[in-house]
Amino acid sequence: MIRVVILGYGNVGFHLHKAITASLGVEVVQVYNRNRIDNLATAQTQKLTELVEADVYIMAIPDNAIASFSEVLPLSNKLVVHTSGGAAMNQLSSGNRKGVFYLLQTFSKETEVDFNNIPICVEAENVNDTALLKKLGECISESVVEINSDKRAILHLAAVFVNNFVNHLYGIASEISEENNIDFNLLKPLITETANKLSTLSPSDAQTGPAKRNDTKTIEKHLHLLEDSKYAEIYELLTQSIYANQKKQD
Amino acid sequence: MIRVVILGYGNVGFHLHKAITASLGVEVVQVYNRNRIDNLATAQTQKLTELVEADVYIMAIPDNAIASFSEVLPLSNKLVVHTSGGAAMNQLSSGNRKGVFYLLQTFSKETEVDFNNIPICVEAENVNDTALLKKLGECISESVVEINSDKRAILHLAAVFVNNFVNHLYGIASEISEENNIDFNLLKPLITETANKLSTLSPSDAQTGPAKRNDTKTIEKHLHLLEDSKYAEIYELLTQSIYANQKKQD
Numbered sequence: 001m002i003r004v005v006i007l008g009y010g011n012v013g014f015h016l017h018k019a020i021t022a023s024l025g026v027e028v029v030q031v032y033n034r035n036r037i038d039n040l041a042t043a044q045t046q047k048l049t050e051l052v053e054a055d056v057y058i059m060a061i062p063d064n065a066i067a068s069f070s071e072v073l074p075l076s077n078k079l080v081v082h083t084s085g086g087a088a089m090n091q092l093s094s095g096n097r098k099g100v101f102y103l104l105q106t107f108s109k110e111t112e113v114d115f116n117n118i119p120i121c122v123e124a125e126n127v128n129d130t131a132l133l134k135k136l137g138e139c140i141s142e143s144v145v146e147i148n149s150d151k152r153a154i155l156h157l158a159a160v161f162v163n164n165f166v167n168h169l170y171g172i173a174s175e176i177s178e179e180n181n182i183d184f185n186l187l188k189p190l191i192t193e194t195a196n197k198l199s200t201l202s203p204s205d206a207q208t209g210p211a212k213r214n215d216t217k218t219i220e221k222h223l224h225l226l227e228d229s230k231y232a233e234i235y236e237l238l239t240q241s242i243y244a245n246q247k248k249q250d
Numbered sequence: 251m252i253r254v255v256i257l258g259y260g261n262v263g264f265h266l267h268k269a270i271t272a273s274l275g276v277e278v279v280q281v282y283n284r285n286r287i288d289n290l291a292t293a294q295t296q297k298l299t300e301l302v303e304a305d306v307y308i309m310a311i312p313d314n315a316i317a318s319f320s321e322v323l324p325l326s327n328k329l330v331v332h333t334s335g336g337a338a339m340n341q342l343s344s345g346n347r348k349g350v351f352y353l354l355q356t357f358s359k360e361t362e363v364d365f366n367n368i369p370i371c372v373e374a375e376n377v378n379d380t381a382l383l384k385k386l387g388e389c390i391s392e393s394v395v396e397i398n399s400d401k402r403a404i405l406h407l408a409a410v411f412v413n414n415f416v417n418h419l420y421g422i423a424s425e426i427s428e429e430n431n432i433d434f435n436l437l438k439p440l441i442t443e444t445a446n447k448l449s450t451l452s453p454s455d456a457q458t459g460p461a462k463r464n465d466t467k468t469i470e471k472h473l474h475l476l477e478d479s480k481y482a483e484i485y486e487l488l489t490q491s492i493y494a495n496q497k498k499q500d
Binding site for chain 1 (some may be wrong): 313314336354356358360361363367368369393395397401403404405407408409410412413414415417418419421422423430432434437439441442443444445446447448449450452454456457459460461462465467468471472475476480481484485487488492494495
């Protein structure tokens with residue numbers, strides 16, 4: 001049985017705790033959080049001095065707190081990992097064995113997530129710790145990969161494009177629709193299908209639309225509709241970028 | 251029984267034919283296409299002079315062909331509709347009764363689509379034709395709405411953001427990943443979840459990431475990774491736009 005202490009109980013800590021609790025071969029022996037959590041069946045503490053023995057200490061805290069928090073942990077030679085896509089492993093304090101347990105998914109407390117297919121990217125300083133993190137990952141997901149800090153940085157950058165930026169485009173469409181009294185829900189089947197298409201087509205093969213076919217008449221019409229909008233520049237830049245890629249392919 | 255002739259057999263014509271054939275209350279009596287289609291159970295013709303009687307003639311052809319094709323149709327006072335999001339109803343020839351039957355979805359022959367929840371946006375010049383198009387739409391979908399050409403233009407613009415532009419961002423992530431020997435498939439659960447989140451959260455509530463929290467350290471790191479990339483400008487512009495919206499909310 002792999003014994004885990006979870007440090008922090010935000011969105012990632014919450015979902016990780018839930019997934020581990022539902023899995024075999026691994027248990028959460030303690031949750032550390034600054035504030036007491038209601039209705040938690042697991043032992044918890046608000047004091048770092050009360051941390052119990054475990055095989056892995058998983059820090060599920062904001063990126064900018066990783067370095068300082070790992071520094072004040074009253075632990076020595078333990079496997080302490082962070083869960084960040086954007087932070088390098090060496091941001092962790094040298095007082096413990098370093099590692100990373102990055103869940104490549106977006107979490108919010110409102111939505112259920114199926115851990116089974118969440119890619120878990122692990123990294124550690126030595127082979128034993130890497131093996132342990134892999135084993136831990138495989139208890140909760142079928143997709144566990146070893147990825148070093150350099151590659152994880154790229155993956156995190158790519159994740160910003162497909163999550164943060166894509167969601168912003170959803171937001172723009174929502175704003176444009178609502179300003180014109182159009183129900184944004186009408187666009188949701190298209191949004192879902194655009195994502196689902198990737199199971200059968202590459203993004204390049206799935207690309208359609210006025211920018212790809214250089215349909216300047218439609219593009220002009222759209223820019224006219226966006227005349228007073230702060231989003232015209234985004235429309236123009238993405239249109240140019242799609243068209244440039246298309247020209248390269250032709 | 252509503253009798254339909256489908257003019258054109260590209261992606262939209264193909265899926266529309268399939269959906270109508272599987273539905274009650276409506277039948278495709280003929281398919282017109284420049285080239286003969288193999289294994290089609292429905293009657294077909296390659297000659298406009300051979301078009302048969304129908305209640306609705308649905309043109310599933312490229313936007314830029316709508317005006318000229320509708321002009322040469324040897325029909326008079328028939329209900330002739332196009333299926334375009336981007337073209338106004340009045341692009342159709344005045345020789346027939348005009349209408350629009352816009353399927354708000356992305357189609358490719360490779361992927362199955364569930365018509366049931368595809369929004370169908372209908373428009374016609376008179377109430378009887380509008381009612382007929384609604385009835386036709388309701389035979390194949392549960393989501394039929396009446397939308398005029400001005401609103402449909404906005405909807406089409408919003409669709410470009412959530413489909414064409416979003417897919418381009420998927421493509422950028424795919425390129426960045428593959429250049430660094432990272433499997434793009436790792437990002438697919440995140441892509442799916444980003445779309446699915448909209449069933450419980452608004453885009454604005456679902457927004458996360460370095461741009462939203464003005465995490466300049468991560469943004470700088472990402473821009474450094476994109477130093478030689480043509481996509482740095484897109485990263486910067488979308489980051490600024492997310493941050494500007496966030497500031498407005500604070």
